[in-house]
Amino acid sequence: xNDAFNHPxxxxxxxxxxxxxxxxxxRLVADRCRTIVLAGRDRAALELAADGFRTAGAEVVxxxxxxVVGTDRAEDAVAACFAAAGGQVDLVLIxxxxxxxxxxxxxxxxxxxxTLAVNFSWPAxxxxxxxxxxxxxxSGRIVVFSSVAGVRIRAANFIYGAAKSGLDGFALGLxxxxxxxxxLVQVVRPGFVHTKxxxxxxxxxxxxxPNAVARAVVTGMARNQAVIWVPSILRWVFAALRxxxxxxxxxxxx
Amino acid sequence: xxxxxxxxxxxxxxxxxQLLSGWGRTAPSAGTxxxxxxxxxxxxxxxxxxxxGCPSSAVxxxxxxxSYGDAAxxxxxxxxxxARFSTIGPIDITGTVEVGAGVSLDDLISVSLPAGWLxxxxxxxxxxxVGGAIAADVHGKNHHCDGSFCxxxxxxxxxxxxxTHTVSAESDPELFWATAGGMxxxxxxxxxTLQLKPVETAWLEVDTERFDDLDATMTAMRDTDDGYRYxxxxxxxxxxxxxxxxxxxTWGNHAPKDALSPGMHEHALKPPGKPxxxxxxxxxxxPVNPVTMRVFNEMWFRKAPxxxxxxxxxxxxxxxxxxxxxxxxxxxGKGGFVQHQLVVPQQHADVIGTAVGMMAESGIPSSMAxxxxxxxxxxxxxxxxxxxxxxxxxxxxxxxxxxxxxxRLDVLVADAGGRIYLAKDSRLRPELLHxxxxxxxxxxxxxxxxxxxxxxxxxxxxRLDIGRRCAA
Numbered sequence: 001x002n003d004a005f006n007h008p009x010x011x012x013x014x015x016x017x018x019x020x021x022x023x024x025x026x027r028l029v030a031d032r033c034r035t036i037v038l039a040g041r042d043r044a045a046l047e048l049a050a051d052g053f054r055t056a057g058a059e060v061v062x063x064x065x066x067x068v069v070g071t072d073r074a075e076d077a078v079a080a081c082f083a084a085a086g087g088q089v090d091l092v093l094i095x096x097x098x099x100x101x102x103x104x105x106x107x108x109x110x111x112x113x114x115t116l117a118v119n120f121s122w123p124a125x126x127x128x129x130x131x132x133x134x135x136x137x138x139s140g141r142i143v144v145f146s147s148v149a150g151v152r153i154r155a156a157n158f159i160y161g162a163a164k165s166g167l168d169g170f171a172l173g174l175x176x177x178x179x180x181x182x183x184l185v186q187v188v189r190p191g192f193v194h195t196k197x198x199x200x201x202x203x204x205x206x207x208x209x210p211n212a213v214a215r216a217v218v219t220g221m222a223r224n225q226a227v228i229w230v231p232s233i234l235r236w237v238f239a240a241l242r243x244x245x246x247x248x249x250x251x252x253x254x
Numbered sequence: 255x256x257x258x259x260x261x262x263x264x265x266x267x268x269x270x271x272q273l274l275s276g277w278g279r280t281a282p283s284a285g286t287x288x289x290x291x292x293x294x295x296x297x298x299x300x301x302x303x304x305x306x307g308c309p310s311s312a313v314x315x316x317x318x319x320x321s322y323g324d325a326a327x328x329x330x331x332x333x334x335x336x337a338r339f340s341t342i343g344p345i346d347i348t349g350t351v352e353v354g355a356g357v358s359l360d361d362l363i364s365v366s367l368p369a370g371w372l373x374x375x376x377x378x379x380x381x382x383x384v385g386g387a388i389a390a391d392v393h394g395k396n397h398h399c400d401g402s403f404c405x406x407x408x409x410x411x412x413x414x415x416x417x418t419h420t421v422s423a424e425s426d427p428e429l430f431w432a433t434a435g436g437m438x439x440x441x442x443x444x445x446x447t448l449q450l451k452p453v454e455t456a457w458l459e460v461d462t463e464r465f466d467d468l469d470a471t472m473t474a475m476r477d478t479d480d481g482y483r484y485x486x487x488x489x490x491x492x493x494x495x496x497x498x499x500x501x502x503x504t505w506g507n508h509a510p511k512d513a514l515s516p517g518m519h520e521h522a523l524k525p526p527g528k529p530x531x532x533x534x535x536x537x538x539x540x541p542v543n544p545v546t547m548r549v550f551n552e553m554w555f556r557k558a559p560x561x562x563x564x565x566x567x568x569x570x571x572x573x574x575x576x577x578x579x580x581x582x583x584x585x586x587g588k589g590g591f592v593q594h595q596l597v598v599p600q601q602h603a604d605v606i607g608t609a610v611g612m613m614a615e616s617g618i619p620s621s622m623a624x625x626x627x628x629x630x631x632x633x634x635x636x637x638x639x640x641x642x643x644x645x646x647x648x649x650x651x652x653x654x655x656x657x658x659x660x661x662r663l664d665v666l667v668a669d670a671g672g673r674i675y676l677a678k679d680s681r682l683r684p685e686l687l688h689x690x691x692x693x694x695x696x697x698x699x700x701x702x703x704x705x706x707x708x709x710x711x712x713x714x715x716x717r718l719d720i721g722r723r724c725a726a
């Protein structure tokens with residue numbers, strides 16, 4: 001169950017190899033989370049992370065293989081995760097994501113479809129499936145990772161950005177339908193985060209590391225913020241950037 | 255913390271899926287609220303608790319929703335609203351009365367007081383039900399003399415998955431005492447017979463004195479408590495340095511009729527009125543913050559007399575000052591609040607000072623702090639009071655650093671052989687529960703008998719893993 005400070009006792013991570021996901025879960029374990037289900041594609045990486053959480057004090061750590069290509073399998077994956085948790089799930093953390101190379105893939109229908117599946121359609125269907133289960137439970141929350149790349153889309157990563165934009169809107173809409181059900185949906189909009197996904201890229205202004213993201217997420221959960229910007233200043237930066245004429249936006253570096 | 259709206263006290267007729275939270279308005283969850291009208295309907299519910307559309311088979315009772323945390327909610331399960339168990343029987347000449355579990359202490363006092371009878375133990379509010387008072391084994395300002403609520407319960411009737419039982423401390427001590435303070439985990443209480451105490455008036459003779467620090471406060475309480483039926487200290491925890499733990503101590507005894515002026519005799523047994531004030535709207539941030547807390551505490555201290563003897567106070571102003579505002583919990587705003595009550599044994603009285611010091615050091619003052627001496631506890635394995643000192647603290651839930659401070663206080667208290675009050679808990683580390691309540695096994699033994707499938711569950715029991723080893 002969640003406690004008065006919204007510390008969950010059990011968490012399912014969709015995207016269980018994500019560095020940001022690991023940073024969040026590490027903090028949750030310190031705050032008394034005891035059941036962890038890591039779902040992802042890289043079994044060896046999942047097992048390694050699971051061992052780390054066991055050492056940190058988690059009692060039940062399970063690993064679930066998921067295939068994020070066909071959305072028809074998303075429901076099965078979520079069912080497997082809830083079964084692995086073996087009871088109440090307090091938090092579903094959705095950290096799936098693949099940056100891709102929008103410039104190179106722009107004319108490649110197959111690559112576009114794959115990027116949209118990983119970043120939008122699969123997590124959206126999985127989110128709805130998790131939401132139904134949490135609603136039946138009568139409590140719980142979903143924290144889904146969007147990105148500032150979806151707030152105003154730029155050419156450099158427009159496929160990823162468009163998918164995140166869709167996921168962001170889907171999550172906010174789903175959250176509205178769940179009002180009064182005891183289930184909360186929260187969207188995290190990080191800026192540039194130093195991870196293996198962004199390795200080799202030139203950091204954007206206000207870049208942060210995964211620990212800073214985790215700190216912001218845990219605070220945002222305590223406060224029930226519908227949208228968590230990381231760092232928080234990006235809320236105001238993007239309020240301004242959204243208003244820039246396209247001709248100026250196009251010329252911004254990065 | 256609260257999300258959306260939640261009704262702490264659904265009306266008798268209000269049934270269906272509802273978002274519920276405790277009085278602190280944190281960690282809400284949705285359950286199916288049902289208000290059975292008689293014992294038979296309740297028995298059916300508890301025996302086969304899965305009405306259509308209800309995903310979980312868990313059941314818990316809820317009275318007026320005054321426990322602060324998640325004791326009277328059951329995510330995904332059935333929440334039994336006891337409001338229809340509302341009869342108050344005749345009071346016999348020895349002062350015993352049979353009352354429905356859904357009767358509020360307010361209603362009971364309104365009926366009994368004009369006849370010269372008062373409940374033997376009253377908590378800080380009249381807005382709790384008899385069932386809730388038993389399930390939390392509530393205490394009052396007279397604990398050092400009279401013990402807690404369940405010591406005045408001569409029998410109770412409980413609907414369990416294994417049938418309906420009417421028990422007393424003599425007929426079935428295990429079930430009776432597991433229910434006393436058992437947080438509803440042994441069954442749904444439907445009625446109880448209470449032993450009332452006679453009073454000549456609805457007034458108290460009160461002595462008040464201010465003290466400049468915690469040591470002086472505790473010494474005064476230890477030395478003079480025995481001369482009074484009631485005693486309590488309000489502590490100012492917003493101060494640092496030499497004024498840390500300055501206090502206003504009040505002691506009281508029931509006023510005999512001849513203490514009242516002749517003009518008051520006619521109203522000597524007038525019951526308390528209904529609350530007249532409401533919080534007009536929910537302030538978004540809540541007016542309770544560190545600055546207003548300091549101002550409030552300063553005013554409270556200054557308005558108290560340095561010393562005053564034998565002033566007359568009405569029952570409600572002495573026992574239930576917060577009842578004057580019907581929904582004072584809204585003053586903490588959307589984030590809700592956490593109440594934390596700890597007790598440490600007599601020989602570890604120093605922990606109280608350490609705790610107050612830790613709060614001051616961490617810059618997280620309690621908006622309201624109440625100190626009281628407990629007499630010996632009763633045999634309930636989950637009953638909170640033990641002989642020693644108890645400290646009750648209120649905090650806005652969103653104060654940064656609060657979760658960590660309370661975790662550290664818990665370790666200190668557990669190491670001293672103390673415990674925290676489950677009716678107020680909303681955040682204890684489950685690992686500490688067995689240290690704080692070493693006789694938890696006695697409760698589980700009783701549940702093996704009356705609820706082997708562990709149908710009776712609350713968000714609190716799940717959060718603290720009470721009885722998980724046998725959970726269905």
